[in-house]
Amino acid sequence: MKTRLFALLPALLLSSHLVQADATLLNVSYDVMRDFYKDYNPAFQKYWKGKTGEKVVVQQSHGGSSPQARSVIEGLQADVVTMNQHSDIDAIAERGKQLPTNWATRLPNNASPFTSLQVLIVRKGNPKGIKDWNDLTRPGVNVVIPNPKTAGNGRYTYLAAWGYALKQPGGNEQKAREFVAALFRNVPVLDTGGRGATTTFMQRNIGDVLVTFENEAEMIAREFGRGRFEVVYPSISIEAELPVSVVDKVVDKKGTRKQAEEYLKYLWSPEGQTVAAQNYLRPRDKAVFAKYAKQFPSVKLFTVNDLGGWKAIGQKHFNDRAIYDQIAAANAKKK
Amino acid sequence: MTFKKPSVLPGFNLSLGYTLFYLGLIVLLPLSALVYKTAGLEWADFWSTVSDPRVVASYRLTFGASFIAALLNLVFGLLVAWVLVRYSFPGKRLIDAMVDLPFALPTAVAGIALATLYAPNGWIGKHFAEDGLIGELLGKEIKLAFTPLGIVIALIFISLPFVVRTVQPVLEDLEIELEEAASSLGASRWQIFSRVILPTIWPALLTGFALAFARAIGEYGSVVFIAGNMPMESEITPLLIISKLEQFDYLGATAIAVVMLAASFAMLLVINLLQWWTAKRLGRRT
Numbered sequence: 001m002k003t004r005l006f007a008l009l010p011a012l013l014l015s016s017h018l019v020q021a022d023a024t025l026l027n028v029s030y031d032v033m034r035d036f037y038k039d040y041n042p043a044f045q046k047y048w049k050g051k052t053g054e055k056v057v058v059q060q061s062h063g064g065s066s067p068q069a070r071s072v073i074e075g076l077q078a079d080v081v082t083m084n085q086h087s088d089i090d091a092i093a094e095r096g097k098q099l100p101t102n103w104a105t106r107l108p109n110n111a112s113p114f115t116s117l118q119v120l121i122v123r124k125g126n127p128k129g130i131k132d133w134n135d136l137t138r139p140g141v142n143v144v145i146p147n148p149k150t151a152g153n154g155r156y157t158y159l160a161a162w163g164y165a166l167k168q169p170g171g172n173e174q175k176a177r178e179f180v181a182a183l184f185r186n187v188p189v190l191d192t193g194g195r196g197a198t199t200t201f202m203q204r205n206i207g208d209v210l211v212t213f214e215n216e217a218e219m220i221a222r223e224f225g226r227g228r229f230e231v232v233y234p235s236i237s238i239e240a241e242l243p244v245s246v247v248d249k250v251v252d253k254k255g256t257r258k259q260a261e262e263y264l265k266y267l268w269s270p271e272g273q274t275v276a277a278q279n280y281l282r283p284r285d286k287a288v289f290a291k292y293a294k295q296f297p298s299v300k301l302f303t304v305n306d307l308g309g310w311k312a313i314g315q316k317h318f319n320d321r322a323i324y325d326q327i328a329a330a331n332a333k334k335k
Numbered sequence: 336m337t338f339k340k341p342s343v344l345p346g347f348n349l350s351l352g353y354t355l356f357y358l359g360l361i362v363l364l365p366l367s368a369l370v371y372k373t374a375g376l377e378w379a380d381f382w383s384t385v386s387d388p389r390v391v392a393s394y395r396l397t398f399g400a401s402f403i404a405a406l407l408n409l410v411f412g413l414l415v416a417w418v419l420v421r422y423s424f425p426g427k428r429l430i431d432a433m434v435d436l437p438f439a440l441p442t443a444v445a446g447i448a449l450a451t452l453y454a455p456n457g458w459i460g461k462h463f464a465e466d467g468l469i470g471e472l473l474g475k476e477i478k479l480a481f482t483p484l485g486i487v488i489a490l491i492f493i494s495l496p497f498v499v500r501t502v503q504p505v506l507e508d509l510e511i512e513l514e515e516a517a518s519s520l521g522a523s524r525w526q527i528f529s530r531v532i533l534p535t536i537w538p539a540l541l542t543g544f545a546l547a548f549a550r551a552i553g554e555y556g557s558v559v560f561i562a563g564n565m566p567m568e569s570e571i572t573p574l575l576i577i578s579k580l581e582q583f584d585y586l587g588a589t590a591i592a593v594v595m596l597a598a599s600f601a602m603l604l605v606i607n608l609l610q611w612w613t614a615k616r617l618g619r620r621t
Contacts, residue, residue, distance in 0.1 A: 066582075188565075
């Protein structure tokens with residue numbers, strides 16, 4: 001509700017005599033991007049002011065990735081959307097028809113200015129000796145993962161484990177399925193979002209391993225102190241593309257297309273990429289990446305497209321009664 | 336009763352018209368939108384959505400946990416109301432005000448606070464761990480948070496005021512003469528309570544129970560933080576509705592919502608009938 005009000009505010013301002021005044025952009029984003037845009041927005045404002053002499057105001061709205069997409073579909077006046085999976089922006093294109101379905105081709109790198117990947121976070125000293133995905137299926141290891149039905153974060157973890165099992169010697173779909181089922185048998189709590197899972201692991205002290213984004217690990221370090229946990233990089237992981245797009249219907253109505261497009265393009269500039277790296281998001285820019293290479297250990301990665309793309313994955317794995325639901329039902333019976 | 340019957344109070348047509356309009360706008364319109372939206376679903380799809388084993392398990396949990404919570408509040412809520420009405424002690428006002436806190440607190444705050452308390456490392460939860468006070472006494476760990484037990488705890492918390500606040504005024508209005516008469520006729524304390532007091536407050540108790548139960552069924556915010564949300568085990572129905580929305584499955588979400596609506600309405604109706612019946616029975620007796 002609050003977000004709606006905030007969305008209305010600039011609209012009201014624009015409709016009054018202030019029309020020629022500062023352009024206002026609303027960036028609708030997901031939960032853990034808060035810190036990044038807190039740093040990025042001032043950088044962009046400075047750049048825009050220097051380039052055009054205009055002031056631009058950027059407002060932020062944060063929440064779970066899919067609920068945020070739903071708000072946009074239902075009319076939240078977002079100029080730009082910055083999500084954690086392509087399927088959320090696809091939904092805005094298909095259900096809301098607020099932007100063209102080929103949105104991902106309008107910007108470089110599949111419209112993802114930076115990436116992250118799923119890492120394993122363990123307790124100090126790694127008492128259970130966790131080194132790779134297969135350690136997570138051992139009996140007696142408790143793994144905290146957000147619910148793949150409600151969180152993109154959980155979906156990436158599920159897919160990372162699935163891909164790991166597929167790529168093992170002699171790996172096939174049946175084995176991948178058994179592997180993921182064994183993994184989810186070790187999950188004691190399914191939080192609805194990534195931040196919830198972090199709280200369960202760090203604050204409630206539940207579980208031996210938390211699987212989450214690499215940049216969330218940095219947030220945990222800042223919030224809870226670096227001495228309380230260790231980050232384990234698995235032998236292979238999934239590259240999480242974090243896509244962005246302009247919402248055409250809104251910017252054309254508000255007349256903010258120029259600012260909105262530039263706001264996103266600037267994410268690829270050396271300055272934008274540096275802010276990303278400082279927030280532990282893996283930059284696309286090779287020079288910036290090289291500069292911060294120390295904090296990004298190299299991990300063998302596969303992508304969502306290697307597994308068939310979000311649309312096929314949704315139908316195969318996450319829709320109702322698809323593989324994830326079948327696994328969950330079978331696991332519940334075994335208990 | 337006919338509509339023509341003249342009343343001593345003027346303005347019947349106007350006030351009835353307003354009542355119907357208001358109820359229609361505030362209650363009926365959104366609910367009919369819900370049913371209307373579900374009508375876009377084929378019967379077979381509707382049925383397979385609402386009879387999915389995982390959804391059925393969530394009905395069982397939601398209605399079961401809500402029933403237990405409302406039942407416990409029926410007993411302990413009555414006790415609280417009784418103490419607040421019948422005794423006077425220092426700090427009574429404060430306790431009276433505290434009863435309303437679950438009303439006022441944002442449910443998410445309640446959920447996080449409860450999860451912190453009852454988690455295995457929380458103030459209360461740690462005593463139930465294997466090496467905790469109560470855990471050692473019983474020889475095993477009892478998990479409170481992240482189990483159905485945690486859900487019941489959250490529901491007890493949020494539904495307590497309903498029983499207390501409906502019973503309290505009736506207890507206050509209870510005529511002391513009735514009890515005195517019963518006593519002078521030789522009734523024991525227990526007989527006075529069970530034969531005189533309980534029948535009088537019974538309708539109010541039932542109302543409180545119904546309100547608490549209805550509130551608990553719809554509760555989402557506080558429960559998701561303490562439930563653990565495991566499929567088939569600790570997933571409440573409102574969570575499944577949200578997770579359907581998360582997948583942009585509006586129809587599936589409304590289908591489950593309609594089932595909950597129908598079930599809740601049926602139950603409230605039964606409780607209202609029961610209440611009407613007891614009131615009538617009592618009315619005849621006195």
